[in-house]
Amino acid sequence: xxxxxxxxxxxxxxxxxxxxxxxxxxxxxxxxxxxxxxxxxxxxxxxxxxxxxxxxxxxxxxxxxxxxxxxxxxxxxxxxxxxxxxxxxxxxxxxxxxxxxxxxxxxxxxxxxxxxxxxxxxxxxxxxxxxxxxxxxxxxxxxxxxxxxxxxxxxxxxxxxxxxxxxxxxxxxxxxxxxxxxxxxxxxxxxxxxxxxxxxxxxxxxxxxxxxxxxxxxxxxxxxxxxxxxxxxxxxxxxxxxxxxxxxxxxxxxxxxxxxxxxxxxxxxxxxxxxxxxxxxxxxxxxxxxxxxxxxxxxxxxxxxxxxxxxxxxxx
Ligand code: ADP
Ligand code: MG
Numbered sequence: 001x002x003x004x005x006x007x008x009x010x011x012x013x014x015x016x017x018x019x020x021x022x023x024x025x026x027x028x029x030x031x032x033x034x035x036x037x038x039x040x041x042x043x044x045x046x047x048x049x050x051x052x053x054x055x056x057x058x059x060x061x062x063x064x065x066x067x068x069x070x071x072x073x074x075x076x077x078x079x080x081x082x083x084x085x086x087x088x089x090x091x092x093x094x095x096x097x098x099x100x101x102x103x104x105x106x107x108x109x110x111x112x113x114x115x116x117x118x119x120x121x122x123x124x125x126x127x128x129x130x131x132x133x134x135x136x137x138x139x140x141x142x143x144x145x146x147x148x149x150x151x152x153x154x155x156x157x158x159x160x161x162x163x164x165x166x167x168x169x170x171x172x173x174x175x176x177x178x179x180x181x182x183x184x185x186x187x188x189x190x191x192x193x194x195x196x197x198x199x200x201x202x203x204x205x206x207x208x209x210x211x212x213x214x215x216x217x218x219x220x221x222x223x224x225x226x227x228x229x230x231x232x233x234x235x236x237x238x239x240x241x242x243x244x245x246x247x248x249x250x251x252x253x254x255x256x257x258x259x260x261x262x263x264x265x266x267x268x269x270x271x272x273x274x275x276x277x278x279x280x281x282x283x284x285x286x287x288x289x290x291x292x293x294x295x296x297x298x299x300x301x302x303x304x305x306x307x308x309x310x311x312x313x314x315x316x
Contacts, residue, residue: 003092005120012101013085017114022082024116031116033082033132040078040133044068048125053167058099059106060186061127066107068209069131070190071260075207077140077199078133080113080192086130088123111192137199140264145204145223149265149291152202152274154191154283156237157212158249159184161256166243177239184237188260197277198264198285205264211255213308216263217297223265226294231301235286254299255310265291 003011014026023032046052046065066083073080085104089096108115113131163185166178195205206219212229220227234253241249266274271287278285292298299306 003094005092008092008097009118009120012097013115013118015105015115017116019081019114022114022116025114026117031082031084033116035134037134037136038139040073040076040135040139041130042069042072042133043128043130044072045126045128053164056186058096059103061125062100062103062105063107063187064103065127065129066104066113066131067188067190068260069129070107070111070113070192071188071207071209071262073131073133074190074192074195075140075205075262076133076135077137077195077205078135079196080111080131080133082114082116083108083129083131084116085118086121086128087118088121088126090122090125092122111190136196140195140199140202140205142204142206142219142222144202145219145225145265145291146267147225147291147293148268149203150268150271150287151216151227151229151289151291152264152266152285152287153208153212153235153261154194154264154285155189155259155261156235156240156284157208157259157261158234158240158253158256159237160188160258160260161185161252162240162244162249164256164258165252177243180237180239181243185258188258190260191262191283194277194281194283194285195262195264197281198262198266198274201270201273201277202264202266205262208257208259208261208263210257211310212263213254213297213299213310214257219263219265220291220295220297223291224295226292226296226298227289228292228298228300229289231299231306233286233288235284235288250301251310254308
């Protein structure tokens with residue numbers, strides 16, 4: 001069933017919020033918020049056929065649209081608070097919109113993010129979320145890394161691009177490992193809680209959206225240093241390892257984006273504290289190398305230099 005724009009906004013996007021800092025939410029020409037803290041602001045767009053395949057479930061599109069923005073706020077060491085959404089779809093299909101809204105608000109509720117406005121248009125399917133967070137302490141920047149810092153990764157990497165590969169190849173076989181990998185693409189888990197604690201002990205961070213090597217080199221550029229990482233130390237999930245050859249798994253882990261895990265650097269003296277946080281949150285923080293002098297990301301495999309020919313995701 002189709003319905004009009006205002007019915008859609010009311011039914012699927014308007015949710016009461018108890019947040020007293022929202023002076024005006026959805027319903028006027030613009031929203032008004034109060035903040036006595038520094039604000040951290042980000043935006044990211046998902047376009048059908050570019051960032052997700054055509055038949056992606058609506059719930060996954062809604063969840064992912066918010067998750068990728070949550071990940072940016074997380075890697076700054078901030079707490080997400082308010083967002084707006086700008087959405088275009090070719091027709092107002094209620095079943096699709098309802099699924100989208102369900103996926104979006106499930107994650108919004110989990111991280112106590114309030115939707116305070118947006119824009120709804122007819123057009124090719126695309127979603128842009130603007131997300132505003134607050135800083136409770138110093139931000140976690142790409143530029144804060146120091147030579148000699150340990151390099152860590154949260155969770156496991158390579159899963160989401162393997163998931164995307166599975167979606168593209170549509171293998172006849174379906175199994176638990178495949179659904180795990182596909183779900184890692186559909187429903188990335190933003191590392192908000194982790195980064196909020198990591199920010200007490202880390203010097204720099206970046207979320208891995210375009211691929212480890214590509215994103216780590218951004219961190220290195222900003223921190224004016226190089227890095228050395230070891231393939232043998234990369235946190236690969238068992239699902240990735242059993243579903244792909246080790247060459248493919250390495251390729252996904254080094255150059256596949258979409259996991260939205262966080263790569264961060266921290267002084268060696270903070271190892272114990274970070275191990276404690278990792279155990280408490282039950283999220284692995286894996287040391288994969290360190291920041292070095294120079295400007296390159298050097299990769300070792302079985303203690304020998306590894307020639308990396310892949311690239312991170314680039315639009316142009
Ligand atoms: P305007 O034409 O003044 O931009 P709109 O009709 O686009 O107003 O929006 C009316 C109200 O609904 C505004 O508060 C806007 O922020 C909000 N809004 C529009 N689309 C959405 C959406 N998809 N989700 C949440 N709020 C929305
Ligand atoms: Mg508008």
